[in-house]
Amino acid sequence: MPEVTKEGKNFYLDIPIQTPGFFLKGSGSLDWGMKNRLSRIFNPRSGRTVMLAIDHGYFQGPTTGLERIDVTVLPLIPKADALMLTRGILRTTIPPTLYAPIVIRASGGPSILKELSNEEIAVDIEDAVRMNASALAIQVFIGGEFETRSIRNMTRLVDLGLRYGIPVMAVTAVGKEMARDAKYFRLATRICAELGAHIIKTYYVPDGFDTVAASCPVPIVMAGGKKLPELEALTMAYNAIQEGASGVDMGRNIFQSDAPLAMIEAVHKVVHDRLKPNEALELYKSLKSSR
Numbered sequence: 001m002p003e004v005t006k007e008g009k010n011f012y013l014d015i016p017i018q019t020p021g022f023f024l025k026g027s028g029s030l031d032w033g034m035k036n037r038l039s040r041i042f043n044p045r046s047g048r049t050v051m052l053a054i055d056h057g058y059f060q061g062p063t064t065g066l067e068r069i070d071v072t073v074l075p076l077i078p079k080a081d082a083l084m085l086t087r088g089i090l091r092t093t094i095p096p097t098l099y100a101p102i103v104i105r106a107s108g109g110p111s112i113l114k115e116l117s118n119e120e121i122a123v124d125i126e127d128a129v130r131m132n133a134s135a136l137a138i139q140v141f142i143g144g145e146f147e148t149r150s151i152r153n154m155t156r157l158v159d160l161g162l163r164y165g166i167p168v169m170a171v172t173a174v175g176k177e178m179a180r181d182a183k184y185f186r187l188a189t190r191i192c193a194e195l196g197a198h199i200i201k202t203y204y205v206p207d208g209f210d211t212v213a214a215s216c217p218v219p220i221v222m223a224g225g226k227k228l229p230e231l232e233a234l235t236m237a238y239n240a241i242q243e244g245a246s247g248v249d250m251g252r253n254i255f256q257s258d259a260p261l262a263m264i265e266a267v268h269k270v271v272h273d274r275l276k277p278n279e280a281l282e283l284y285k286s287l288k289s290s291r
């Protein structure tokens, strides 16, 4: 018991003040607000996240599985560590009482009918503050027709985010004609990190994903991509985590599953507890049959 001074105060002179580090890769030098927002997205216990992506409508319209977000997606939100969406869906459809940190889609412009890399910043930073955004997401098209514009959008958004303590997630978009290999993703993720992105969303590649994660100095979250059979999707998530991803940002492989709630719970176990893919599939099946 430390000695109490004459004035009746206790300064705990025998306990040095701690200077704790920060759990997230590459984020130790960020400001308090940034770290606090990142700690809402990434679980400090595991250091990882299961982000649910439902932003597809910003260029695809009512994608299969997202025709009625109020009916199909709201029940999933309590199982997600974070929700990636547009401000339109947030304000029209998501009750503010639902607890989930939000990652706002902040780029847009072209639809699927046009050149997708021709995007602009689509959200004002003050509106991001009003919505209590935990992060902003923006597409970056390395090798795309409007590569420089998309990079400029990202660096502008990073500058705005830094002003208000809001992290930026760069989403690496791959053109149809480009090779989806480790070499490409090392290039794309590293450019985004070098130019200031705080989180990078990128695709898994079976050969060399560990080198993508190793050469990217900020957290990587694995993009889900098109719908796969459940075991393949769970295996992909498991491998990405084993090879250095800090979580997943999955959409169609969750909301297009036969049992979306069971699937997000299985993904959660894979990401946070490293549950093996076959065991996660069994969990998925038993949750599916019990509902």
Ligand code: R5P
Binding pocket: 053, 054, 055, 056, 057, 084, 171, 173, 223, 224, 225, 226, 249, 250, 251, 252, 253
């Ligand atoms: C990428 O272009 C967008 O962010 C998507 O709308 C979405 O995040 C993709 O999610 P998934 O590929 O897992 O369906």
